[in-house]
Amino acid sequence: MQAVVEVPNFDFEPPQPWPVLPAEPYSFVPIHRGCSDAEVGLFVSGLTRGLETTGSRDEVVTALLAEETLLQPGGLRLTDTVTGAVIEPGCCAGLEEWREWVDVLTGTPPWLGHGPTPEVEIGVDELRVWQDSGADRQAAQSVVVERSSLPGLLNRVHRDLVGFLACVQAWSERGRLGSKGTDLVEAIDRSFHVTAPLIFPGS
Known part of the structure; x- marks a missing residue:
């Protein structure tokens, strides 16, 4: 499980005032504690x-x-490291909603976007995450997650996001943004609920 962001189509965006990672438009790039300045710029x-x-x-x-x-x-983004199956966010899904995955443990699936429309099927011991809920289930791609492993996966995402904030701070310092850089880190933290404790039902 990885936090990912969608790559903008820079052909339709104004010139960027900083270097950005060259990547395929509308693909997904992981966010973690080891991100480069170009990834932070993206x-x-x-x-x-x-x-x-x-x-x-x-x-x-x-x-x-x-x-x-x-x-x-x-x-x-979910990746089955055995089968290679990958489930990515759908259109209009946002990283700011990542904590909704915690609600799966109380029976409430998160909304994961559309076109395709990913879906979490909640079982007693397992979660099956489909890439497209509207596709033929016999042919559709899916990833199975043990319910007991979900807290550990989300804790890893949480650590990656906290580490990414440090990358943003370092990027802003190298760009000489001064107090605006610190304010940007705080705004990202607030909007994406990064450093607040991750609390699971029954904990």
Whole structure:
């Protein structure tokens, strides 16, 4: 289980004021404690989609900080390391909703986007996550997760996101953003519920 963000199509975006990782538009890039400056730049560029402000690094970050909430297309990606099956977030899913996976343990599946429409089928001991709930189940791709392993998987995602915040802080320092860089880290933390404790039912 990995936190991932969707790569913008930069052909339809204004010029970026920082280097971004070259990647296929609409593919997914993992977010973790070892991200490079170009990967952090890609993440921050994803936050700017929909902003009308263009210009320098400082001007774009200032516009981001004026937003009440930051949004980021993406979510959690599941990979079966034995079969190679991969379940990715659907369209309109956001990384800001990643904690909804905790609710699976009380019987409430998260919304994972559409087109395709991933779905979590909740069993007694297992969760089966389908890539497309509208497809023929005999042919559709799925990943099985033991319910007992979900807290450990989510704790790993939590550690990756906390580590990623340190990458954003380092990126902002190298970009000489000053206090705006610290404010950006705090805004990302707040919008994506990163450093708050991850609490599971019954714990």
